[in-house]
Amino acid sequence: MPPLNPSSLRLLLPLGLLLSLPYLSLSSCYAGCNGHGTCNIFSQCSCHTGWQGAACEDRTCPFDSAWSDFATADDTAHALAECSNRGRCDRSTGGCVCQEGFVGKACQRTACLTACSERGRCVSLNEKASTTRDSNSLQFAYETTWDADKLYGCLCDDGFEGYDCSMATCPDGDDPKTTGQVNEVQLMKCTADPAAAASVRGTFALYYGGRVSSTVSVAATSGELEVAIESIMGVGDVTVTYSDGITTACTTATANVITVTFLENFGSLSPLVPYEDALYPDGSSIVIAADGTTTMTSSLGTIFTSVKGTKEAEVCAGRGTCDTTVGSCQCFTDNGDTFQSSDGQGNAGTRGDCGFAATSTAACPGETPCSGNGVCDSSTFKCSCAAGWTGGNCNQRTCPSGGSWFEYPEAAESAHKALSECSDMGICDTSTGTCECAAGYFGEACQYMACGGGTANPCSGHGTCLSMRHMSWESDNDGDATNFVYGVDPNNFATWDADRVFGCKCDDDWEGYDCGLRKCPYGDNPGTYNDAREVQLIKCQATGGTFQLQFRQQSTNVMPFDVQIGELERELEELTSINNVEISYSIDKITTSTNTSYLPNYHCGASATCLTDFVGTSVDTSTGVTLDACKAACDADATCFSFTFTASTGDCTLYDLNSNSTSKASVSTTAQSYYHTTDPLLIKGINNKGFCTNSTQENIVSVTFNNPSGDVPSIVTYTNTLTLVDSATNAAGTIVYATDGATLGSTAYNGQFTSVAGTTDREYCSGKGACNMEIGACTCHTGWGSSDGFGGMGALNDCGFRQDPIGGGGEEG
Secondary structure, eight states, X not given: OOOOOHHHHHHHSOHHHHHHXXXXXXXXXXXXXXXXXXXXXXXXXXXXXXXXXXXXXXXXXXEEEOSSOOOSBTTBOOOEEEGGGSEEEETTTTEEEEOTTEESTTSOEEOOGGGGGGSEXXXXXXXXXXXXXXXXXXXXXXXXXXXXXXXXXXXXXXTEESTTSOEEOOOEEXXXXXXXXXXXXXEEEXXXXXXXXXXXXXXXXXXXXXXXXXXXXXXXXXXXXXXXXXXXXXXXXXXXXXGGGOOSSEESSSOOOEEEEESSOOSSOOOOEEEEESXXXXXXXXXXXXXXXXXXXXXXXXXXXXXXXXXXXXXXXXXXXXXXXXXXXXXXXXXXXXXEOBOSSSSBOSSOSSOEEOSOOOSOSTTTGGGGSEEEETTTTEEXXXXXXXXXXXXXXXXXXXXXXXXXXXXXXXXXXXXXXXXXXXXXXXXXXXXXXXXXXXXXXXXXXXXXXXXXXGGGGSEEEEEHHHXXXXXXXXXXXOOOOTTOOTTOGGGTTTTTBEEEEEOTTEESTTSOEEOOOEXXXXXXXXXXXXXXXXXXXXXXXXXXXXXXXXXXXXXXXXXXXXXHHHHHHTSTTOOEEEEEEXXXXXXXXXXXXXXXXXXXXXXXXXXXXXXXXXXXXXXXXXXXXXXHHHHHOTXXXXXXXXXXXXXXXXXXXXXXXXXXXXXXXXXXXXXXXXXXXXXXXXXXXXXXXXXXXXXXXXXXXXXXXXXXXXXXXXXXXXXXXXXXXXXXXXXXXXXXXXXXXXXXXXXXXXXXXOOSOOXXXXXXXXXXXXXXXXXXXXXXXXXXXXXXXXXXXXXXXXXXXXXXXXXXX
């Protein structure tokens, strides 16, 4: 008898005896856990926080919500991940080496490249929402959505724009050649007591375009209110008038309609929005009308109507080209038509906006009118550009638009819906109409976040770059496919990224956020004991056809219904998801028959009916014969198609084909019935251990997992073309499974069998070595080497085999 290996002993011996064996010492860990952990009775290191590895030799890195990962339920993703799945952990330092475009201890936030060109401030979407307002001066929270504190962008200083604040803003203005247009007029009415003491009467302020004015007293004159509004950054000259000769902004006994006319802000403007600070008395308020239709009536009955501005607010007044490197307009001088800086009212001035026509205009701008890319209006000499072109002379290309990465939320916790050129994450090259995307983004509109490895080498060439929605389709539960979908609910603001953020699905044997690391073998830690290997049970009933099995999304080749143990084992072990299994069948043979012309039909029990679909008139033969003699008798009788043999008495009964009405009741538990067939495929496995049986027999197939270890998912049926045709059944063949402690089998046959949920470990290098992820190889600790998956020497390169246990020496594996 060969000696037992240590792994076998640990499964068989009690703890006390194990502890008494010197070569199975359970109190010593390799390198003393390097001082970064404690050694337990299984010679396993329990590492201190911040350390990992079999000997606590590696540092762990910070975790944060993943930028991309596989869904764990419908619309559920972005679980915690080391380096946020956008960086690689340096195990020597515990620091994340982030992919370009990502920063932070855990690579948890996007970078503001070039530090916003030193012309702005880098903030999160959460901070942007909480500290600023949108163009209509509304404010919405963005705090709970997964990217609120992860996506960063630039809040540019006044005069600068672009996702990185690299472009200088040019002045806009009214096109001087269009006429009949009006300025914006907004109305305001304030109800508060200007006569109350200054300490109680309260104050207010006004927002415009998300920016706020200086503080205004309720008793402010029209001049004081005008100064306050003009203090708002971006608001030029305004005029403020009070109705009915009233001198205070707010009133109680009379109705003061305040008119605010914008003289230098053109087009349909955002409304002024009041901010009230403890106006007195309680219930006081400020109302503003800015829609062009709402009216207000003064104390004297005068009706005022707000007016929407109709003047253009075009860059360089539509009569010049913006040089974004310096933020100045190059005014058109084509065809002798000269435009210059204006005062905003069509006269010469200092706005720098090309809004003053210095000469009479006779043609549209462009050496060829509208550069050949638009239509010229002969009355205003203004270009209407064709799709894909822009600029006052239609000589600039437009770039594609996508959902903005860094827009202000359009509602509470809802962002990224508004379309913007290059998705606010790239610069438009107006000579070609293409977006130059920031690092980490791609797509014609920079609308996608790149996979690990970046756009130059996505997934390091060892995986597939997929959107978060597509990744959810590839989600699995310990190797078993799921039906999860990320982005299933279009009203779920949190899944805005379903088709925009991309991540890697690595090929087999590769891992990491960029699929740049090799996997090392996993195995059972041989230092632990009382482990149970996973045992799964299968029962098949079929008399013909084929099938395939699947484990962790990998499928076997097509196998016949009566596949033998060795062939079945080979098919399973050829799957890369399975390294080593042991298979047994509960019956030694489908039947004891050696005649290849007969197929077993029934094993009869007491009072059971042994009947085949083909029998008719019976012919009794003598008793005391053998099974072979009974078969020979049927062979010799041309009318015999089937027979029943009772082993206990040697009784042999033959049947012919004259009718289908004859049956034989047996009182013996040893009675067996057979029928003749000319199809050799139906009886191929009669004398062997075949996978499937007919409906009168039962074969319980046990699959014991040596590797992979642990509690593994169930083997499942991938394809089934099995048929079950015998005297009792004419139907499709069936395959059933039992796992995790469930039973399979009947006491009428060989008894019940119980499956076993695996409790063996699943550790890199079996917990007895260090993984070199650059090459995917284990460096085994002294005394350990490659195993067969259950303690013996083998070729798995998993450090699961104890070398030279008696001598205690061993070599570095």
